[in-house]
Amino acid sequence: MSILIYAESAEGKFKKVALELASYAKKVAESLGTTVTAVTVNAGDVSELSKYGVDKVLKVANDKLAGFTAKAYADVIKQAAQKEGAKVVLLSSTTDSIYLSSLVAVALEAGFASNVVGLPVSTSPFQVKRNAFSNKAFNITEINTDVKVLALAKNSYGIFENASTLTEEDFNPTIGDADFGVKVVSVEKGSGKVSIADADIVVSAGRGLKGPENWGMVEELASVLGAATACSKPVSDLGWRPHGEHVGQTGKPVATNLYIAIGISGAIQHIAGINSSKVKVVINSDPEAPFFKVADYGIVGDAFEIIPQLTAKLKAFKEQQS
């Protein structure tokens, strides 16, 4: 019966979420007394998956799948699940996987739970905990179908090594023209910096920074930490920063290990997008700023004085560490 995961890769390298998904799948497989199979698309060397508990890889190599196409990829995952007789199919929560997962669920006539935040609460009946109400609550969902599809929220489980012996198998699913109803015309990626989606640390700033000319210090702090930059909604509405950086309920959710908020008041709509980040640091001149209520660490003070000093100190700390 096995558990199937879709291990996402980019340019021949597995994404971190794929390793998290493998770690998670191994644990679920242990509780169900089964094994983990991964399906990969044009991933190249797949041996890394053996470190995280994957027992078997179905390798799809197909030029037609060079670019991401949701319907075709969903078809690949469906056929892999059927071939393996998988009762549990696991996907991550990248934009691509979110796009895919409901198509996969319908194709497999499977009950689907998204935004899953931990191991199943129970396997019989099958119940999982999910984020709900913009991370203001959790919902325990029971899945009643024979096949179950779950999408794991990013950074909700962690990456754990668990060595296995890996079997590799070439897999050639049938993909037809009907899978390519949507064609990618062009792709625009942000400049070489870390994107919010891949980042473990996000440095975010709000209207307290007064103007776009002051973002240099935010970027410098981010670069020392290997972090992505983000912002509050008014900042992107004012055109100080691109829309893709706006975090919150109407923007992007971030579930990072560390979220640093500078000059952001902490309105409920902003917090909704960062609640699932593990550690929150707030720097704000107003001791009454609501953000301090949800923060782990806080500094009351002027960002314009603190940020350059913090950047310099972190740089020294990093050098000393390496």
Next chain:
Amino acid sequence: MKILVCISHVPDTTSKINFINGDSEFDTNGVQYVINPNDEFGLTRAIWFQEQQGATVTVVNVGGPDTEPTLRKALAIGANEAIRINANPTDGFFVAKQLAEVIKNGGYDIVIAGKESLDYNGGMVPGMIAGILGYNFLNSCTNITVEGTNVTAVREIDGGKETVSTTLPVIIGGQKGIVEEKDLRIPNMRGIMTARTKALTILEPVDASVNTKAVKFEKPAPKSAVKLVSADNLDELINLLHNEAKVI
């Protein structure tokens, strides 16, 4: 061109989230309901199609009679007609199945849903409709134009965006960008008056399996108070982040 906009009726963003009946049900007491923000962007885009390309716009919701004010608001914003499917929206698949039936029977060219709703944040419904009907599907859509039967759209992807092309009929999972917030419409008096005379059709649900059910809700554990570090002691912050939180 016939457009269907799927409207989810959700608690206003500032609502207090509480549960009743042994944490098995959301407490609606004192909660204000609104059009799901992602759907509101889609509705405004549909109204633009109506004004600029002569489309008709139907709005649809799966829900009980209490959701009708939300549908009336969508009519006041400019939708031509509304449909309410008279059922409790129990799970994503159930909702998608009801909507797919309406789409099949109504012959819609474009179906716009929000990429996710603010209550359960499932992000399932638009993809499931597309899966059930086999229609072309564009998720996380931030722009869409239609010429004849050709569709050009922009989608958000991790770390950037992509432009895609497809053909009608199409299912859209929309979000901010498909229109900007400053372009959202507020119903005016004339809109509110005419909304009263527009058709609001009530349909009974079709059979659909219930694949998942919400059995219980939980609130996050209360957080311990923030640790304040003096602005003159940034070394202490670095120390805490490294040794206590272990994040740097």
